[in-house]
Amino acid sequence: xxxxxxxxxxxxxxxxxxxxxxxxSVELATIDVAEYHRPYVAVWIEGEDQAVAANLAVWYQQNTxxxxxxxxxxxxxxxxxxxxxxxxxxRSVTLPIDxxxxxxxxxxxxRLEFSDAKPPLAGVAAGxxxxxxxxxxxxxxxxxxxxxxxxxxxxxxHAEARGEHELGLITLDLxx
Amino acid sequence: xxxxxxxxxxxxxxxVPLSAFAHKAWLLPSATVxxxxxxxxxxxxISNDLFYFNHAPLKxxxxxxxxxxxxxxxxxxxxxGKFRSTFDLHLALNGTYRLAIVNAGLFANYxxxxxKKRWRGTAEALAKEIPTDAKNLEVNQTQSRVETFVTxxxxxxxxxxxxxxxxxxxxxxxxxxxxxxxxxxxxFTLDGKPAAGLKVTIVPGGSRYRNKQDEIELSAxxxxxxxxxxPRPGTYWLEATVSDANTSxxxxxxxxxxxxxxxxxxxx
Numbered sequence: 001x002x003x004x005x006x007x008x009x010x011x012x013x014x015x016x017x018x019x020x021x022x023x024x025s026v027e028l029a030t031i032d033v034a035e036y037h038r039p040y041v042a043v044w045i046e047g048e049d050q051a052v053a054a055n056l057a058v059w060y061q062q063n064t065x066x067x068x069x070x071x072x073x074x075x076x077x078x079x080x081x082x083x084x085x086x087x088x089x090x091r092s093v094t095l096p097i098d099x100x101x102x103x104x105x106x107x108x109x110x111r112l113e114f115s116d117a118k119p120p121l122a123g124v125a126a127g128x129x130x131x132x133x134x135x136x137x138x139x140x141x142x143x144x145x146x147x148x149x150x151x152x153x154x155x156x157x158h159a160e161a162r163g164e165h166e167l168g169l170i171t172l173d174l175x176x
Numbered sequence: 177x178x179x180x181x182x183x184x185x186x187x188x189x190x191x192v193p194l195s196a197f198a199h200k201a202w203l204l205p206s207a208t209v210x211x212x213x214x215x216x217x218x219x220x221x222i223s224n225d226l227f228y229f230n231h232a233p234l235k236x237x238x239x240x241x242x243x244x245x246x247x248x249x250x251x252x253x254x255x256x257g258k259f260r261s262t263f264d265l266h267l268a269l270n271g272t273y274r275l276a277i278v279n280a281g282l283f284a285n286y287x288x289x290x291x292k293k294r295w296r297g298t299a300e301a302l303a304k305e306i307p308t309d310a311k312n313l314e315v316n317q318t319q320s321r322v323e324t325f326v327t328x329x330x331x332x333x334x335x336x337x338x339x340x341x342x343x344x345x346x347x348x349x350x351x352x353x354x355x356x357x358x359x360x361x362x363x364f365t366l367d368g369k370p371a372a373g374l375k376v377t378i379v380p381g382g383s384r385y386r387n388k389q390d391e392i393e394l395s396a397x398x399x400x401x402x403x404x405x406x407p408r409p410g411t412y413w414l415e416a417t418v419s420d421a422n423t424s425x426x427x428x429x430x431x432x433x434x435x436x437x438x439x440x441x442x443x444x
Contacts, residue, residue, distance in 0.1 A: 077214060079211050080209050
């Protein structure tokens with residue numbers, strides 16, 4: 001028992017020595033319309049060949065909805081509207097993706113924190129990447145933003161980008 | 177309604193997309209890129225304007241739908257109206273479906289008792305139906321495919337295998353992976369061999385709302401390949417025709433092979 005604790009402790013030290021953190025803050029624009037549906041959102045890291053290196057978040061309607069005339073419809077039906085994410089990842093993965101799939105979120109700022117000690121960042125090789133945020137809203141718009149990411153960081157980095165209609169301020173914070 | 181041979185001929189001509197100055201035959205699916213286990217509905221029509229059903233329905237008799245595992249699947253709710261045919265399709269399997277209307281047959285012109293006659297049918301029927309004393313008999317062979325593609329989940333290529341007969345499209349770029357600003361490549365084969373030098377015409381949809389056809393004219397290279405730079409997102413109609421003497425029916429002097437397909441190009 002004592003040995004196990006000790007090993008776990010050294011494991012933690014070793015991990016933090018090379019640990020790097022990524023915080024992505026995604027602002028979903030507040031949109032004043034009569035019919036507002038929370039948007040579908042995908043956040044991922046893409047390599048230089050645009051292949052997905054890690055899915056960070058996919059927010060969509062989780063339960064089965066009952067639409068007009070009692071028609072039953074899976075919330076996942078509309079995931080293809082996140083057309084770049086669908087093309088690069090969604091169409092080839094089994095849903096839901098553990099720790100990545102989640103319910104839709106309201107307008108406002110959402111902070112996503114990741115550490116290289118855990119999935120989905122664990123195992124991402126050193127290199128030049130982009131963080132991609134894609135949004136599609138029912139009876140609304142579609143928007144996609146890309147921000148450069150060098151991984152792992154050798155110093156703290158802060159970067160910002162601003163969307164035009166569906167997205168507000170997107171920030172990246174990297175800590176070695 | 178009284179049946180008249182003349183109206184029958186008109187109907188026949190209007191459903192055959194192969195005359196020299198043919199209207200455009202097309203299949204238009206309600207979506208081309210979908211999540212698994214969805215339904216689509218498809219319009220099938222012949223018209224000058226893309227993609228407006230304002231002329232004649234496309235007959236569904238020779239509709240062949242190939243599922244992602246290569247098996248043939250049937251449609252639901254097929255029907256034909258004044259201007260279009262429609263059908264529904266359940267995408268029960270993950271992968272790419274090919275929807276194709278494949279026609280093959282013979283056209284004949286001849287004279288009987290000084291009267292000009294036209295005939296259309298199969299090679300087997302030719303000998304039986306055209307009188308032996310017909311004068312100036314001229315037989316032409318036609319092969320045509322009108323296609324579109326839809327994918328549920330991840331695309332695959334099983335349904336896109338060629339038959340080796342007539343003009344066919346072989347994907348280099350997957351036909352359900354088309355985005356504006358990216359070049360797509362397709363290879364054409366004629367009787368299974370590269371259709372080198374094939375002239376291909378591509379017309380964007382939405383033609384009612386512009387003053388020009390805006391055709392993209394391309395020539396296939398020696399491998400039968402074309403590279404398409406889609407100018408904008410939207411629907412596109414592609415067509416190519418070959419006329420040659422490579423008939424597979426003894427009586428036919430000329431063969432016309434036609435290929436048409438509808439593509440959807442998504443925005444970035």
